[in-house]
Amino acid sequence: MKWISITLVVILAAATLFAACAKKDKLAGDPPALETEALAEAMPATTAPAVAPAPTAAPDGKTLLETRCTKCHTLDRVHKKKTDRSGWEKIVAQMVKNGAAVTEAERQTLVEYLATLGAK
Numbered sequence: 020m021k022w023i024s025i026t027l028v029v030i031l032a033a034a035t036l037f038a039a040c041a042k043k044d045k046l047a048g049d050p051p052a053l054e055t056e057a058l059a060e061a062m063p064a065t066t067a068p069a070v071a072p073a074p075t076a077a078p079d080g081k082t083l084l085e086t087r088c089t090k091c092h093t094l095d096r097v098h099k100k101k102t103d104r105s106g107w108e109k110i111v112a113q114m115v116k117n118g119a120a121v122t123e124a125e126r127q128t129l130v131e132y133l134a135t136l137g138a139k
């Protein structure tokens with residue numbers, strides 16, 4: 020008869036241990052859910068500054084050429100022209116006189132880019 024009570028005690032102990040583990044697992048599973056929530060809340064604040072500067076970034080030479088130099092004629096005119104940096108400086112200055120909307124800083128970017136296209 021004694022072995023039965025020993026078996027019972029062992030089974031009980033095992034059951035209690037199992038229950039305790041299951042409870043612990045559940046408890047351990049909760050905090051990560053809370054952490055991700057807290058992270059999701061913190062995310063917009065940390066990612067916003069990285070996204071903001073993009074629209075204010077200065078356009079590159081290619082973009083400038085495609086947007087500012089196609090109002091009056093196609094880029095055919097540009098691609099047919101073969102000249103060096105100073106040649107492009109004169110042409111861009113002439114185009115600004117013609118009415119091209121290009122700022123002083125953009126003019127430099129544009130000339131740099133054009134010089135790589137029409138170098139001879």
Ligand code: HEC
Pocket residue numbers: 084087088089090091092096097100110111113114115117118119120121129
């Ligand atoms: C306001 C209208 C206008 C805009 C904008 C314009 N052009 Fe022109 N472009 C002209 C006219 C008009 C001519 C022909 C007469 C002349 O050379 O001024 C011309 C001619 C040219 C020629 C031929 C010149 C030659 O010597 O063979 C090139 C190259 C050229 N443009 C490049 C550009 C570039 C690069 C831009 C952008 C910065 C641009 N154009 C923007 C009006 C414009």
